[in-house]
Each structure stands twice: as structure tokens, then as C-alpha cells.
Amino acid sequence: MSKDRPTRAEQAYREKIIEDIRPWGWFRSYPLLSVGSIKIIAVNPGAANSLQLHDRRDEYWIILDRGLEVTVGARTWRPRPSEEVYIPRRTPHRMRCLARGPVRVMELWLGKSSEADIVRLKDDYGRVR
Helix, strand or coil, X not given: CCCCCCCHHHHHHHXXXXXXXXXXXXXXXXXXXXXXXXXXXXXXXXXXXXXXXXXXXXXXXXXXXXXXXXXXXXXXXXXXXXXEEEECCCCCEEEEECCCCCEEEEEEEECCCCCXXXXXXXXXXXXXX
16 A cells, blocks of 8 residues: 555555566566456546545456556555555545546556445545435
8 A cells, every 4th residue: 555564455455466677678567366356447647536445345446547546545746657555445545537538547446345345435427316
């Protein structure tokens, strides 16, 4: 979660990430056995997704573009491209685009889950129940 003391689950997942240097550059390989879904999310300029949490999954985000504002728990910041963010289950989180064009995030679901596993706490589009 980009904090001082990672949870055990976060530490265990990060320890399985492999980075390898090659003559042409490098790559990071993420463990997929525990991944329930991989998505590229694009957020439009001035838009934000719901402030939400999940009961059945953690999430792992890789920031792809500049111009995103991220909230995880009580912390809000502007991550740099390639920054990796761990979101433990039941932790409120949100992303907002501050850029002139769409910004993208690669999202990995850690745990078996579905799109129905969204508890919306705040939403700009009237979807809180």
C-alpha cells in the first residue's frame, strides 16, 4: 500500500515479484497463481471512480501514466508512472484523473472475486446503495 509497514499479505506478494535485467532493458514478472483478473483501467480527465472497498480481494496497481491522484485508506497522493500500489481488502480506495488526457492503471485482483465485490462508499455517478 506504499506505507511504512506492509501487511503480511503485501510482503508475501511483493517477495514473489521477479525482476530481471537483460541487455535490452529489464522486466518485472508478477505471480499469477493468486490473480483473479488483470485489467487496464483508463480514467478520463476530471473523472474519478467510486471510493470503494472489496470484501474478497486485495488489489495491486501498476501506474502507467502521469496525472493520477490515488487515495488508499487515509492517504492521498500523486503516484509516478511505474509506481506499484498494494490495496488490502476492505481498504477504501479511489483514483482520479488530474491530467488533460486519460490516465491508465494496470490492476491485478489478488484473490477470487468478481465485479459484484464492490462496496461503494462515495460515487460521483449516484451508484452508492
